[in-house]
Amino acid sequence: MSLLPEPHEFEKEYDYEELAEELPDRPITSLRDVQYVYGRLYTLATAGGGEFAAYLTPQKSTDLFDEPESLLFLNVDLTGDEPRLDPDEPVGVRQYGADLVGPVAHSWYNAAKGFDHSITHRTGRNKEPEKVAEYLHERLTAWAADETIRQVAADHEDGWIVEALAHLGEQEGVGERIEEVVFGLLDGKTTALTTVRVKLDEDGEYQFPGACGSTVFDEAMRARKRSKLVSKGEASDSAGRATDLVTGVEGRTVGTAEDPLNYFLGKQLEKFPGFDPDQAWRTHPVSEDVAVTLMNASTFVDACDYYTMGANVYYLPYFFGRLTPEDARELYGVLYDLVNSEEGMSPLESAYRQYQDKPALQAAGERFRFYVAAVMEHQTKRFDVFGDSLDASLLSPVGLARSHRDVLRSWFYDADDDAELPHSRVRPAFPTPENWDVFVPDERSLVTTLATGWYFEQTFGPQDDDDASADDYRIRALVAALSGEPLSAEAVLDEYVNRLISDEGEEFPSFRVAAQFVQLCALAAADLLDGRGAYEPVAEEPTFRSADRTPTDTMTQDTPARTDGGSAATARETKLAQFLEDTPALSEGNPERRGSFLLGALVGQVTGYQQVSEGRSTTMVDQYPIKAITESKLKRLAGDVLDKNVVYSRERGLPSTMYGEVVDRLVTTLPRIDIEEDWELDTTDLRFYYSLGVAYGMNNWTTGDDDEDDEQSTAETPADRPAATSEDPR
Template identity: 25%
Template structure:
């Protein structure tokens, strides 16, 4: 590697800030070229434009395998008398082992989507067939990709002829001599016979690359195709033509390159990215093109760009993580800057510190991809927040680049793509800046879990225990959890009767239930609070039903789930991404950190939460609070049929709330009268407020939806279960069981 490689890579970046995944793909092609230049296997000059079309890792499964490389030797040292290598010098062909060090030299260009009749782009091809086939003796239409048609087919193709017309000198001699060899029937028969002499019989199966080593005019050295520019140029021409001729008519035209912004011949024949804007897609705008077949109008790309896009799929795969059920998330870091704004040192820093680390991380379930991604997110957030750039996790490379790291991080963005594979593969969302919104939500969430409600005197302080949940606690690292969908999947369910979120979206689904709110967040579309509350209730009902079937000694109520939802919905409201036009608001104000007693704490909680600003809302919440208080007492007294079991979350409606209120108040009075040593005066904070608010209007006239009513009821229960003494109050000593599950 030389410093000139960095200069070349930077100079080939875009002159504008990447504005689509296509620009990201082009940038990745430059990182891939730079990576190739660093390899000790690339010890010869290889034009970047040619490398962009090659696929050096396409058949990596053959590395080190015996009999995995078939090499034909063509002596063109005298271009007027081309011949195969004589027997005394080793014969015209050998079967050897394909190694990782050979991957650039062989100059192999593999089709992105291989079919049984795949196109030979490069003179090096791949075949897994019997020896009879590879010897070139099969005479039907399927007998391609063999040692003879390297000369009779590839070297005599229209693409080789077109390149031949544009060159002279030694390059012209090379192509002409290869063609002449292909026309020499005796030489081709000798080649087939020599190959069959190397195998046990004609039925022996061979899985190998087939290539040609050439002794160039006036030279004594044997060169592989990748080392010969004119052969790479034929490959490039053939692959470029394929980008405009396959499956579509009029796939190219004169236009402006979508990525390069240059006026030139452009094509729409690329395979697209993630199945989007592929060559088989037709015109979507009526009357713009009456023929409906000019694919280049939809997404015009210069041919070099189209080649980069064609190879980007395999590059992007190294930056992806399977999420189960055919779901895959791509996290694609890139430099959000113009090439004129990127210093060579910044390019090296990004390649080494970010690109290479994430590319090389194992994306398996037990791999390092998750931790690596989380480390990068944390470092980006730390630098962007102007925190101290030096910490214990820095590597020697970080220290070496410390002078530029903080400024360079400002140019880093993470594109995020969520794809569900199937027939067809579908992208449910993509964004060029997926991490920033997730970081903002993480900060908002930590602001909520660090607020007075979770502080020392707060109602949810250690209730439930922070370590029992990934959404509770202080200073949580949530970015990866958000991007992977767990942040919303933990708190919501699409229906009350099944776990649909674990299912793969069907062919007709327009969204992925498990990731729809991640899409909202990352694409800056507001999250509908109506459907969010509905799915909150679905989750609570399923959780509560599961707990009703478990006899684990805890109160059968999903308090932890409610508190997680409380933190989440207020974090979303704080961030400003929640659409509450049709629901109660979820604003909250700063509350004091200390309270005189539980009455003051309840008053402050209600006063500082927008969702509890109306009489109806307060009535439902305080009813739930009283149910929680009584159920805690019942659990302490080993009463199995608690009020929570009698009046579960989904029982409460506008039609049943009067009945429930009456029964709860009667039971509260009964316990107060029966317990001589227990004061129920503390519950008056609920009963007094409940009576006042419940009588202010007929519940049938409330504007609350059923989901709002049931969620406020759940929040009240969670509050009541946690409403134990702030201090050792004389009038009441409690040691009540808590529901931590």
């Protein structure tokens, strides 16, 4: 059960002026500022205002609500000369519920051994009656006798209450009496909160710590919790005077506070060789009140976390600039929905749906931002941050999803029946299998695919195990896509080729290539590719998106159509000319990529012919798999595939070679490439565009292919065309 009030209830609880008093008086400029706001909103929602609210943990035991025997307490009478257990009811038991959260005033401490900061302490799970009795007795012997607690009592006007409890704990027979009563009250094992009620006036009632009318329990609880902010692990007194990095106020700061994102932990000495934990306050100075507020952010921070690819990806929403009460209410609503979102929905998906439904978020525009980070836990309390950004916008992943959708709706793919093709007889350039979600041209579906990390898992190189690593480019790509930071085009192609080589088996991975290319085009269109030097054309978006032209009006003029206007060859000619022009990386100014693609396209088409017409099980693409393609083998491959194409054309008795639209361009492009001396294309780059060509060629089917020999022009015969050999790359 959640103690978080619904957004409209939160708005009623705190009016404009009250909320303004609780918010930072400076703009949000860091992750710590975001966490501080989360902590303040969470504290206000669950524990209310006041100086002690941030130190309480009301949410930690809501699982005990309305459970039988979930709250046990000592009734301690302090009205006489000596403290004593109530003679009639020394121990009470109740069902814990929301109405008792304030009176019980629980402050949990995350420790396997020891006791909670408040006098109220939670037992372990399913404890035997004797163990529960021991916990109750320790409210007197451990909590009340703790050195930090006793120091507070010595300086507090009501400190005698704590001293009296400690004195009672020392009396002979008290422990045995508590155990005897507990055995009579409990039916068996239980999980419960254990605390005390005190009677301070002879005519008064027994009261829980948070309702007894004195602040001594609150002061003691706060002091004990603060003591853990300076002494933990190797640190014994990590505190000093500095400027708080959140509030900007100079004062006492502490160095061993817990962190919801585990960025600053006392055990991570290997990150700071020679580091003195007692000096941690110097590297991360926060005041005690700010420290506990940051700790209180954990519920909201955890709601913004999604586990994928071996890492936790955080997507923390906030409003850029100084937070107004209106911003705070909107942010609380977003966080509330994240905490209560559908099971399995990523924070990006939830934020996206809220953005669509809330005009206030849409009106905020770029002010509605996100902190994005990927964090991996190697072992207990050993964490690595793979990448983070404070400047992420919902517009970035949504923009990428829309660009991806637009590519799928273009004539490059057949994912949309309304795509305008270059020729009525051709199929689109690449296939779109229905069972791959990366080929679904739906914005919401694509946002989901992106948010979960599956967007890059489908296309990037596989990892050796399930654990993320610092060099896992899938994680970097996900963070970059969420935050709008460009990816290296070179690195993306490297990931693509690694995946294709790992996939290549009995069949060529055409669907994988198609998925990678639509992603590459989408990244380019969304300005998420950094193409430096030779990779600049790869980072340019495809030109089919231009609004002032149709997909058929830019066929190159220097390449003759090989047949009349209605033939299959004409359709392929139109399609190839259009594809080359629409793809900047394949322009005539990039002969190496263009040549690699055309060579792959011819291999793909000859492979298709061998499979269908020849019934061969071993084809050209089997002879020249992706991993075998290198600069030195390019000439031999070109000779082999051109020769094969000539042989098959003669066997069919055609007046010209098959697939002339590819051959024409290939024999004019290859001579422009000096493989021995001036080759500039990286082998990975070569392999990707060769693979792209193969996928294009294998999908290059047109209606009427079987009748092509009747439609061929006689303008050129195989005898007229220069023969290609292994010595001549033409």
